[in-house]
Amino acid sequence: MVIFLIYLMLSWFGIGAWLIFDPAALESYAGVAALTPTGETELRAMYGGMELAIGGAALLALLKPRWRCHVLFLNGVVAGGIAGGRLVGVALAGNMSVYTLSALTFELSTVVICLLLARRLQRSGESNNG
Template identity: 40%
Template sequence: MIAIVVAAVFFAGMGIYGLVLPAALVRPFGIVASGPDARNEVRAVYGGFGLAIAGLLVAAALDDGIRRGAVIAVAVALGGMAAGRLIGALRDRPRAFYPSWFYFCVEVVLGGVLWFAVS
């Protein structure tokens, strides 16, 4: 249960940050979200998605009937994000640990903890 709550807080934080400060959220990646369409995209993908996943995890924490499926879905999504970062790293070879490898580690650890929490 603790893993689910921690993951929900992580996604809620990302979601709120993405909605309120979209340009700041992507800046560490070298992305400039200067126009309204770019900020809207960040708000949708990081903000809306983050809050939706946080809500799903809260529902999973409260409802035994959906817990296993919801948590596995989030764990698999985190695994997919980590895999995408790994493929990108093999292609583009980021030099700094932050932000790419840092978030890779967060996704692997959080996804693994969630996976094992319901296994």
């Protein structure tokens, strides 16, 4: 559990910090570019700020075990929502890039692992401990 939470924290923090400071990096690896300063701010918010916040939640779960089930739920819902949107995008575009496949792998595996770990926490009663 702890190793997975560290993995989530580092993954979300890493990409979030990178993209809050360098949103133009999305263009080279994902084909996403800001056309205006407002677009650049949006990329910083959604790819930087949101991912930093999710990483912060994972850090909270590491420091406060009573939050672990909630943070697993958050990560599962967020990763599942992103994966769902990505799958719709693939279906509509009729294209699957290496980037898209790797992102889907992260997102779908995160959903599955979060579900399994949350179920284990609930069964053991750990989700109520502080």
